[in-house]
Amino acid sequence: MTDAILSTHGITKSFGALKASDDITLDLRPGEIHAVIGPNGAGKSTLIGQISGSLAPDAGTVRFLGQDVTRETVRARAQRGLGRTFQISALAMEDTVLQNALLGALGASGRPWRFFGSALRNRPLRDRAEAALDRVGLGDVASVRTAELSHGQRRLLEVAVALTLDPKAFVMDEPMAGLGSEGSKQLTGFLDSLRTEAPILLVEHDMDAVFALADRISVLVYGRVIATGTVDEIRADPAVREAYLGDAA
Amino acid sequence: MTREAAVNAVILLLLVAVPGWALYADEPFTITLATRAVIFALAAVGLNIALGLGGLVSLGHAVYFGLGGYAMGVLASHAQNYTPLMEWPFVIEGTKSMPVIWLTAIVVSAIAALLIGLLALRTSGVYFIMITLAFGQMIYFFAISWPAYGGEDGLSIYVRNGFPGLNTLVPIQFYGLCLALLLIVLLFSALLARSPFGLALNAARQVPHRVETVGLDPVRLKLVALVISGAITGLAGALFADLNRFVSPTMLSWQMSGEIMVFVIIGGVARLFGPVAGAVIFVLLEHLLGGISEYWQVFLGIVLLLIVLSGKGGVIGMLAGRGRAHD
Known part of the structure; x- marks a missing residue:
């Protein structure tokens, strides 16, 4: 115990x-x-x-x-x-796969109050997000809109977002x-x-x-x-x- | 260049070319109309940050617009009457300086948005709309019943406030000032949408519980968005009061809140130039149809209906096609 x-x-x-x-x-x-x-x-x-x-x-x-x-x-x-995944995918459907993973990376960084500079061009955030996507095999669809993913891919993205939090x-x-x-x-x-x-x-x-x-x-x-x-x-x-x-x- | 960027460029070109032509053709009224459109656009760009990015349907943005207006009215009326705003514990004088007035309008509106947001963001959906509306009405009736600054009759300022190096009484110069502010705020708005904050806010709108499970606070993200949004609309209010050299409780009314929202919806929610297109179209309709009939808003209603029924995206959406996730 x-x-x-x-x-x-x-x-x-x-x-x-x-x-x-x-x-x-x-x-x-x-x-x-x-x-x-x-x-x-x-x-x-x-x-x-x-x-x-x-x-x-x-x-x-x-x-x-x-x-x-x-x-x-x-x-x-x-x-x-504590990394959690949801039964019903809780993903930002309008955003790309990478943006969803970036959200996790941003949460992990603990610094969301950055009003300037592109989130997508932020190296540390992006590296972390892409590493998580690669691990679940979604690296190739990073720029696809999440709504266009198959059900199975969304389940994987759920796990990837949790992974970005280490x-x-x-x-x-x-x-x-x-x-x-x-x-x-x-x-x-x-x-x-x-x-x-x-x-x-x-x-x-x-x-x-x-x-x-x-x-x-x-x-x-x-x-x-x-x-x-x-x-x-x-x-x-x-x-x-x-x-x-x-x-x- | 994407189609949306091309549409935006055309709008920008019109905002420069039409008043330019009006100056050449000596049509000062057209310049005043354009100024009105640009100021409305600024107010709506502010709302679009809360509404488009944050998903906050605020039916109380007239509060910030009106507070911005009154920031100008109060400061300038004290300056023109040579009475200090406050004598104790320290003296605050009125001012006729636009930069000081703008800063005051921004700060006052931001504080109002913070206080309203702290309460309103405990709710969502219809309740959020109702609370923002209720705050709007409270402040509206307060302005009507408070006689110190004109009450129901409003407050007139005799001479437009000044900006260092410009003669703001010349319509094209005041227009240029307003357009410059609009462009700065549009740039800020574009940067904000791409920033880490924008990413988090965008997700907080769509899946707040997801945002929490990555360790971020969706309510605080939305609160900050509302404060930024209110501050921008407040700045627009100060300019609007300066355009008319007059401020009255009408600027605080819920019809005003509705109009600001109509600008955003006509142009396209969450589109960078949506509020600009919406405000320009509104002012055009107001002028053209208003000349034909007192009841021009019936036609506005029809236009709004057609736009809403055609699907999301407003005029920008129709011209530029479906929005893409920005990359």
């Missing part, structure tokens, strides 16, 4: 009578991919919201890099090095959502190599990807973590089989 990069301790969040998070404790350790799975409505998005800072838990704490960040904003957590941990909300099997395979390969750089908390529906990638899996049902363990342990867990996996295992 002590060496966890990111952890939640008993976080609880209710919406009226619905307990969307019920005493959730989990952690993300260096070098691992920790997948969170669960049926629709299990509270995965609520959990991600509380970890990334867009939702405040009713009780419990969130710790990141040894600090209690429970009351910190999304922005403050990002500045500490995060200490990634929180990814269904990065495979809507990808075909080919795209999914490609992204799986990439995330596999990414874990040595920074651990990934992966919320994902795609079971093939989860079983291929995850070092550990936590299963969320009705806001509770019913099991945490390695892939084999989770596959074998009778409660998990009953609640969720069914035939998929």
Whole structure:
């Protein structure tokens, strides 16, 4: 527990009578991919919201890099090095791919109050943005308008924007959502190599990807973590089989 | 050169050539009309930074336009009456110097935009529009009911304020001054759109939650945009008051806010020269149709309708085609 990069301790969040998070404790350790799975409505998005800072838990704490960040904003957590990707691509569609990556580089620089000088011709910003695009294989489409990208390319750009921040941990909300099997395979390969750089908390529906990638899996049902363990342990867990996996295992 | 750049160059050429011709043909009224168009354009370039880049639908830009006007009116009226503005704790005299008046107008409008923005930016969408409108109305009724500076009747200034080295009473010289300011602000606006700040603001308009997750504050970005925007519109207000040598609460009215927005929409939201094209077209219609009928705004409405229905991009969009992401 002590060496966890990111952890939640008993976080609880209710919406009226619905307990969307019920005493959730989990952690993300260096070098691992920790997948969170669960049926629709299990509270995965609520959990991600509380970890990334867009939702405040009713009780419990969130710790990141040894600090209690429970009351910190999304922005403050990002500045500490929490790299997040969205389930539904949150990209500036009117802008080019490079401009989207530059936004991440600008955020990483922490100096947005520059009113003169071209952002596109700013060497440090551009190098950082282009390096991230090259890593996910979008270097060739840097000058394309984001709206013209394929769905799969947008998913990759999501990851690239997070990469520009050089995060200490990634929180990814269904990065495979809507990808075909080919795209999914490609992204799986990439995330596999990414874990040595920074651990990934992966919320994902795609079971093939989860079983291929995850070092550990936590299963969320009705806001509770019913099991945490390695892939084999989770596959074998009778409660998990009953609640969720069914035939998929 | 892109088509948009060509269209912009033609507009620029007209702004120089038409008043030039008017000077040669001795048509001072045309020069006054052109000055009016250029000042409106300046006000709208200001709004375009908030509206086009920041996506902030401010229906209260008359506040800044009017405050700029009153900055001129108050300073100049004290100067012409030889009464100080303030005697305690230190003496502030009125002034007839344009640079000082401009600076005052910019600072006062910027502060107003900061205060209004701090409150209004807690909301978005329709609520943002309503709050900016409400502030506009508050200040409008305040100006009407405050007798010290003319109240409802407004404030007349007998002689246009001065600028070092120029005779601002000569229409073409005052026009030149206004055009120079417009060009400086257009240049600034173009640089701003390409700057790191512009990039972040542009993203804050489209995907604020993304901007937060890269560690930037979308609300603060928009607030700064609103302050810059208000300051520019305030400068335009000071010039407008100087053009008419008169300032009244009309400059603060919500119709004025609407007109500034109409300039931007006619010309093309987020287009560099959109506000300029819009203001020129508006002044032309006002003059040509206003001569035919008192109800010329019916025709303005039709023009506006056609432009809006034709799709985004305004007149610049029609002439130059769909906007590209600038690179």
